Amino acid sequence: MTPAAPAYRRLSVEERRSQLLEAALTLFAHRAPEDVSLDEVAEAAGVSRPLVYRYFPGGKQQLYEAALRSAADELEQCFDEPREGPLLIRLSRALDRYLAFVDEHDAGFSALLQGGSVVETSRTGAIVDGVRRAAAEHILSHLRTGEPGPRLRMTVRMWISAVEGASLIWLDDGKRPPARELRDWLVEQFVASLVATAARDEQTAGVVRAALALEPADGPVGALARRVLPVLGDAGHLL
Amino acid sequence: MTPAAPAYRRLSVEERRSQLLEAALTLFAHRAPEDVSLDEVAEAAGVSRPLVYRYFPGGKQQLYEAALRSAADELEQCFDEPREGPLLIRLSRALDRYLAFVDEHDAGFSALLQGGSVVETSRTGAIVDGVRRAAAEHILSHLRTGEPGPRLRMTVRMWISAVEGASLIWLDDGKRPPARELRDWLVEQFVASLVATAARDEQTAGVVRAALALEPADGPVGALARRVLPVLGDAGHLL
Numbered sequence: 001m002t003p004a005a006p007a008y009r010r011l012s013v014e015e016r017r018s019q020l021l022e023a024a025l026t027l028f029a030h031r032a033p034e035d036v037s038l039d040e041v042a043e044a045a046g047v048s049r050p051l052v053y054r055y056f057p058g059g060k061q062q063l064y065e066a067a068l069r070s071a072a073d074e075l076e077q078c079f080d081e082p083r084e085g086p087l088l089i090r091l092s093r094a095l096d097r098y099l100a101f102v103d104e105h106d107a108g109f110s111a112l113l114q115g116g117s118v119v120e121t122s123r124t125g126a127i128v129d130g131v132r133r134a135a136a137e138h139i140l141s142h143l144r145t146g147e148p149g150p151r152l153r154m155t156v157r158m159w160i161s162a163v164e165g166a167s168l169i170w171l172d173d174g175k176r177p178p179a180r181e182l183r184d185w186l187v188e189q190f191v192a193s194l195v196a197t198a199a200r201d202e203q204t205a206g207v208v209r210a211a212l213a214l215e216p217a218d219g220p221v222g223a224l225a226r227r228v229l230p231v232l233g234d235a236g237h238l239l
Numbered sequence: 240m241t242p243a244a245p246a247y248r249r250l251s252v253e254e255r256r257s258q259l260l261e262a263a264l265t266l267f268a269h270r271a272p273e274d275v276s277l278d279e280v281a282e283a284a285g286v287s288r289p290l291v292y293r294y295f296p297g298g299k300q301q302l303y304e305a306a307l308r309s310a311a312d313e314l315e316q317c318f319d320e321p322r323e324g325p326l327l328i329r330l331s332r333a334l335d336r337y338l339a340f341v342d343e344h345d346a347g348f349s350a351l352l353q354g355g356s357v358v359e360t361s362r363t364g365a366i367v368d369g370v371r372r373a374a375a376e377h378i379l380s381h382l383r384t385g386e387p388g389p390r391l392r393m394t395v396r397m398w399i400s401a402v403e404g405a406s407l408i409w410l411d412d413g414k415r416p417p418a419r420e421l422r423d424w425l426v427e428q429f430v431a432s433l434v435a436t437a438a439r440d441e442q443t444a445g446v447v448r449a450a451l452a453l454e455p456a457d458g459p460v461g462a463l464a465r466r467v468l469p470v471l472g473d474a475g476h477l478l
Binding site: 197 | 396400409424427430
C-alpha cells in the first residue's frame with residue numbers, strides 16, 4: 001500500500017506562485033477586485049493565508065497586479081498569429097482568441113476597463129496600455145508595409161479602441177450577438193476603417209489592396225471585399 | 240473718489256463655488272490630479288485654503304469630482320446639436336466642439352481616460368461612462384430612426400470608443416494631424432462604420448441612405464458620399 005498523499009503537495013517556489021496566481025486570476029476574472037478577499041484566494045488555492053502573504057507580501061494589491069500582468073501576457077499572445085494565409089483570416093483567428101479571453105474573464109475585464117477600482121494604479125493603467133500597444137504592433141507587422149505612417153497607425157489603434165468598446169457593450173448585452181458574428185462584424189469594421197483612411201493615405205491604400213488581393217474571391221470575406229472595392233475604385237488615383 | 244475694492248470681492252455662495260470650480264478645472268485640465276494641490280487651487284482662485292474647505296469639505300477628492308462633473312456637462316453639450324441641415328455637417332460641428340474641448344483639457348483628459356489616478360473612483364468612472372452614453376443618445380436621436388436596434392446602437396458606441404482612442408493618440412502625437420483634418424477623418428470613419436454595419440442590418444442601411452440623401456452633392460462631404468454610394472448600391476437588397 002502506498003502512503004496517503006500529504007495534505008499540502010510539495011511544490012517548487014515557481015509552481016506554488018503559479019498556482020496562487022491561477023487561483024487569483026479565476027477569482028478576479030469573475031468579480032470586481034473589491035469583492036475578492038485574500039482569504040478566498042487562499043481557500044481557492046487550498047493553502048493558508050500566511051502562505052499567500054509569503055509569496056505576495058504586498059497582499060491583494062500585489063496579487064492583483066501580478067494576476068493582471070499574467071492576463072495581459074495571455075491577451076497579448078492572442079494577437080501573435082503566424083504570418084500565413086489571407087490577412088483577414090489571420091485577423092479572424094486572433095479575434096476568436098481575444099473574444100474567448102473576454103468571455104472567460106468577463107466581470108474582471110469589465111471592472112478593469114470601466115475604471116475606478118481601488119486596485120487600479122498608474123502601474124495597472126500602464127499594463128493595460130501596454131496590451132493595446134502590443135496588439136497594434138502585432139497587427140501592423142501583419143500588414144507588411146514598411147515603417148507604418150501616422151495615419152495607418154492611428155487607424156489600427158482606433159479600431160483597437162472600437163474593439164475594446166464593443167467588447168464591453170457585448171458583455172453588458174449578455175454576450176449578444178454570438179462571438180462568431182461579432183468577430184466577423186469586427187473584421188468588416190477593420191476593413192471599412194482602412195478603406196476610409198485609404199482615401200487620405202497612400203500607404204493605407206497599398207495595405208488594403210494587398211490585403212484584399214490575398215483573399216479568395218469566394219471566401220468568407222469575399223463578399224465584403226466586393227462591397228468595399230468600388231469605394232477603392234473611386235479613390236483610384238491612390239491604387 | 241470711490242473706495243478701493245476690498246481684497247476679497249463679496250460673492251454669493253453660488254458665485255464663489257463656480258469660481259473655485261473654474262480655478263480647479265483649469266488646474267486639473269493641464270496636469271494629472273496627483274500634481275495639483277489644494278493650496279494651488281486656493282491661490283489660483285485668490286482665496287484662502289480654509290475657504291476652499293468650507294465649500295468642499297471632502298478636499299481634493301470632492302473638488303476633483305465636482306470639476307469632473309462640470310467638465311462632463313460641458314462635454315455632453317458638445318453633442319447637443321440642432322436638428323437642422325445635413326447629418327454629417329451636424330456631426331462635424333459636434334466634433335469641432337469636442338476636439339476643442341480635448342485641446343483645452345489636454346493633460347487632464349489624458350490622465351482621466353488613461354486611468355490609474357488616485358482620485359479615480361467608481362463615481363468618476365460612472366461620470367465618464369455617462370458622457371459616453373449621452374453622446375451615443377444624442378447621435379442616435381439625430382439618425383431619426385425609430386427605436387435603435389442593437390447593431391445600430393453598437394456601431395455608434397464603437398465609433399465613440401474609436402473617437403476617444405483617437406483623441407488620446409492625437410494628444411500623444413502633439414495634436415497632429417490638425418483638428419480640422421482629424422474631424423473630417425472621424426466623420427469618414429463614422430460613415431464607413433455605418434456602411435459596414437448596413438450590410439448586416441436593415442435599420443442601419445436605411446440610416447445611411449437617408450443621411451447621404453441629405454448631403455449636398457458639392458458640399459464638404461460630397462466626395463465621401465460619392466465614394467460610399469457605390470458600396471450601398473452593391474448591398475442593394477437592403478436598400
